[in-house]
Each structure stands twice: as C-alpha cells, then as structure tokens.
Amino acid sequence: MTLRLFNTLTGKVDELAPADGKALRMYACGPTVYDYGHIGNFRTFLEIDVLRRFLLLTGVPVQHVMNITDVDDKIIRNAAAAGISIQEYTAPFEKAFLEDLDTLKVQHPEQMARATEHIDKMVELIQKLAEVGAAYQTEEGSWYFRLSAFPEYGKLSKKDLSGMEDGARVDVDEYEKDSARDFALWKAAKPGEMSWDTPIGRGRPGWHIECSAMSMEYLGPSFDLHTGGEDLMFPHHENEIAQSETVTHQTFARHWMHVRFLLVDGRKMSKSEGNFYTLRDLLLKGYKASSIRMALISVPYRHQLNFTFEGLVDATAAVERLRTFADRLATGKFDEGSNDELQAAAKKARADYMDALANDLNTADARAPIFELVRAANTAIDKGELRSGDRDAIQLVLKDFDAVFDVLVDTDAEATKRALAWAEQAGRMNEVAPDLLARQGLSDETIDALVAERTQAKQQRNFARADQIRNELAEKGVVLEDSKDGVRWKRK
RNA sequence: GCGCCGGUGGCGAAGUGGCAAACGCGCAGGUCUGCAAAACCUGUAUUCGCGGGUUCAAUUCCCGCCCGGCGCUCCA
The missing domain is CATH 3.40.50.620 (HUPs)
Structure with missing residues (x-):
C-alpha cells in the first residue's frame, strides 16, 4: 500500500x-x-x-x-x-x-x-x-x-x-x-x-x-x-x-x-486573544495527554482544526470507549472458534482503515471503521456470539489502529505526574486545577480498599454505604463499573 | 488590497453529480443493573453559509456575496 x-x-x-x-x-x-x-x-x-x-x-x-x-x-x-x-x-x-x-x-x-x-x-x-x-x-x-x-x-x-x-x-x-x-x-x-x-x-x-x-x-x-x-x-x-x-x-x-494551522474557539490562537495554550497548560488544567493527542490528530492535517475544550472532552470519551472495549476484549472469556460475520467485519475494518490513511492521511475517515468494528464486536459479545478467533482478529485491527493513533495504552497518569512535578519545580502550582490536585491525592491502594469495602457492603445488601463510597470516589474522578467478573475502576 | 483554503445536525467532523449524508461526542427513550457505570437498541441534518447559473439530477461543478482562516513580515 x-x-x-x-x-x-x-x-x-x-x-x-x-x-x-x-x-x-x-x-x-x-x-x-x-x-x-x-x-x-x-x-x-x-x-x-x-x-x-x-x-x-x-x-x-x-x-x-x-x-x-x-x-x-x-x-x-x-x-x-x-x-x-x-x-x-x-x-x-x-x-x-x-x-x-x-x-x-x-x-x-x-x-x-x-x-x-x-x-x-x-x-x-x-x-x-x-x-x-x-x-x-x-x-x-x-x-x-x-x-x-x-x-x-x-x-x-x-x-x-x-x-x-x-x-x-x-x-x-x-x-x-x-x-x-x-x-x-x-x-x-x-x-x-x-x-x-x-x-x-x-x-x-x-x-x-x-x-x-x-x-x-x-x-x-x-x-x-x-x-x-x-x-x-x-x-x-x-x-x-x-x-x-x-x-x-x-x-x-x-x-x-x-x-494546516489550528484555531482555538474559532479564532486564531494568540497570546493577546487569551486563547494561547501550551501542552503543559492543558495538563495542569487536568486534561489527559491521550485526549490531546486524539483531539489533535482526529482532524486531517490539511484541514483547519478548531481546538476547543469541548473537543477535548469529546476526545476523552472517544478514547475511553476504545480503551474500555480493548479491555473487554482482552479480559473476556470467549469460546473457541470464530464467527464468519465478525471475521469479515474485522477484515473490512482494517482495509477501510488503511485505505483512509493511504488517502492523504485522512484520520477522520480512518477512525470510522474502527468504531464500527467496536460496535459490531460489542454487540456480538453481548449476544455471546464472539469467539476467541474473532478476538484475535479484532485485536490485530486494534494493533494497527494503535500503531498510528497510539491512544490505547494508558500512560496518562505518568504524563500528568510529570507535568505536576514540573509545575512544582517551576513554581507554577497556582496554575494547577484544584480538582486535579484533589484527584492526585487519592492513591490506587486507597481506591482498591474503598472498592473492596463497597463490594462487601453490597454483599450485605447495604446499598446505602455502597453508594456512598461510589459517590465519594466519583467526586474524586474515579468511576466504578460493576460486572460479572468484578469491579473495574478508572480515573476520569 | 492581492493570492490560497474552508463554511455539512446541539458540537467536532467524513464524504459524494443521483441508492438511506460516515464516524465520534452530546441529548431523549428503552434493554441490562439493587441503583448506577459499561454495553446494546431506537430517535436526534427531507438537509449540506446566502443568492444565482449549468445539468434530467448539485451539498458535490461555475459565478457573485457574506463569514472564518492562512500567506504577502517573525511564527507550527
């Protein structure tokens, strides 16, 4: 190609x-x-x-x-x-x-x-x-x-x-x-x-x-x-x-x-307009590195990109959807064999994806078949129709997707920590969003402990306590997902 | 002022002379759930800046206008 x-x-x-x-x-x-x-x-x-x-x-x-x-x-x-x-x-x-x-x-x-x-x-x-x-x-x-x-x-x-x-x-x-x-x-x-x-x-x-x-x-x-x-x-x-x-x-x-240049809020980015952002500004405001990457590459290079905070939130949701799916695929238990429809869907998605990129790096167009495949696969998983052979085929497509987009592997926390360390050393802690600081104060161990306590409360059907814990975590940017296989949590 | 690029739903955005205008986000309703979340389903532009023209047919081609951007100076 x-x-x-x-x-x-x-x-x-x-x-x-x-x-x-x-x-x-x-x-x-x-x-x-x-x-x-x-x-x-x-x-x-x-x-x-x-x-x-x-x-x-x-x-x-x-x-x-x-x-x-x-x-x-x-x-x-x-x-x-x-x-x-x-x-x-x-x-x-x-x-x-x-x-x-x-x-x-x-x-x-x-x-x-x-x-x-x-x-x-x-x-x-x-x-x-x-x-x-x-x-x-x-x-x-x-x-x-x-x-x-x-x-x-x-x-x-x-x-x-x-x-x-x-x-x-x-x-x-x-x-x-x-x-x-x-x-x-x-x-x-x-x-x-x-x-x-x-x-x-x-x-x-x-x-x-x-x-x-x-x-x-x-x-x-x-x-x-x-x-x-x-x-x-x-x-x-x-x-x-x-x-x-x-x-x-x-x-x-x-x-x-x-x-092509980007615009910010539909205007030319400039210090005098007050819409000028360094990467570090965004990280200190609490936005994830992967959101920024996704937002900035989702519009093809030859087109003007209008950068907005809303767009950054959208990109965060899009990345989250993909990561949730990749995780579901990797951790799910699937029967042996394969499903012809999914095999064909994976093949088509990969071909459409490559074609879009080969066509003057049309990243917007390239995303579409990936999301279509995600939906098809999610549907199949819900119906119990996805087989291990399909998982393998889909994972190969995701691998090629991530070879270019590179947003699936979550290193956002490290990037944010690095930005915070820099802010500390550069005397810029006053620029850090308060809720980002609040979230940083919560260690993985603390979250795990609270999640375990909530699970116990649920088993005792003490839903009031369980919900209280979930709400507390939610306030600190931690979202819980209950499933048959246990509780997953992630930082927003 | 001159040259070039763009103006598509609530938002971002793809795309094509004519089959249902991708995809993501959001929103509404539903399924699932103790409730959520995730996931799925349904709905969400009879319409593609405005006005003309070409054509059997235009969002897609042409002309004019309006708006935004870039270059003409340092700048990713």
Missing part, C-alpha cells in the same frame, strides 16, 4: 515512496527552543508523527531528520535579557520539548540536529553560494542570497514575484541589500551578541540556512520529503529551495507536506 500525499510543490496528491527504494528520507522543520511548545506546534508534530507511523505500518523504513533551532533573534534577545548564554537559555526548553513529545507519544526522529552544532556546514554552503555569485556580503559583514540568481524562486508557494517592486518594502536596517527581497544567509555580529568566528566573518547564521545545511548533511542533496507548518511554506521553505538548488542543481525535496 502506497501513501498518496498532497504535495505542495506539484499542487496535487502524489504517491510518496522512497526514491532509493529503501528508506524514506524526510526532513521535518523542528522547534525554535525559546519557550514551551504550544498546541499549535504540537499539532504539526503530531500530524508528522501520523505520517511517520503510517509509513512504518506499511513497511516503509523512515530516515527522519528534525532540526532544533537553538539560535535566533528571539533566543539571543531573551538570553541577553536573562543575562545567560544562549545555551543556558535554550537547554531547558529543548528538554521540555522532548519531554512534551514523549507525553504526546510523538516518536522521535532518527536524527535530531541542533543549529549551533552545524555552523561549519552552513558556512560551507554560504561559501559555495558565494562562489557561484548567488551570495554577497554587505559592508557591515552580513551575507545575503541574491534572489535573481534563482529564477525558479516562488515555485513552491506559487508566488510570482516578478511584478513585485524592488524596494517597496525596504527595511531601514537592511538598506545595504541589492534587492529588497534578498534574504539573510549570515548576520554580522553586533556588539555583545552571540557570534561565531568563521571564514566568512564573525556573525551568526540566518534562519533558513540551517535547514538547507543540515538536511543535506544527513539526507543528501536530494531527498524524499520535507515537512512543516503551513506558515513555513513562504518564505522559509522557498528560501531553503533557493539556497540548496542553486548549489546542487538537483531537486532539493521532491515532496512537500504542510500542516
């Missing part, structure tokens, strides 16, 4: 397969580690995780490289304001970012590359550009890319810049540029700023050059796929193409994937 993925470069859905027939070489624009990641950032990384996991599920090995931008204007400014080095400033945010990826079960790329550790590669690339006349240095020592050296500029974002008036938008600080649209490759050192002493002068890299240098370093001059948020299409990716192809004369990345 080959993935059909929209390609920004060609403007249509193209098949995505490794050019070398072995591993799919992909470069994903990563974070600038100047702050904690917000849910918009993570929507992009989650959608790329879906892509990566689907490729792996279809048997395509992946060579996935992601940059970590640990030097840029904001970092330099913030580090200076804090009176620390940029390394000291970015290290905790990088650590937090990786921890957040783990919280959301985003698989790590095969290779992560820090910009500051590849300065030499960037300098080499700028030198090559200078050799062919595509880069020039200004009097104050900055280097710029000469846009006129790359006639294909605009081919990714489909922009025709020929009509653009040179000089229409000249920034007063950049008056030395030959053309207003020429972009910075290297910024000359300013007094007191972090800089590197290199053959092309003392300074620091422009933003775009790192991705060209590092992708070529790890993936070669031409590779299969380049990804990022939709905002990066222009100018970042366009600039990467110009820098790279001017030197290599090869197609930089053959396939480009851009993830």
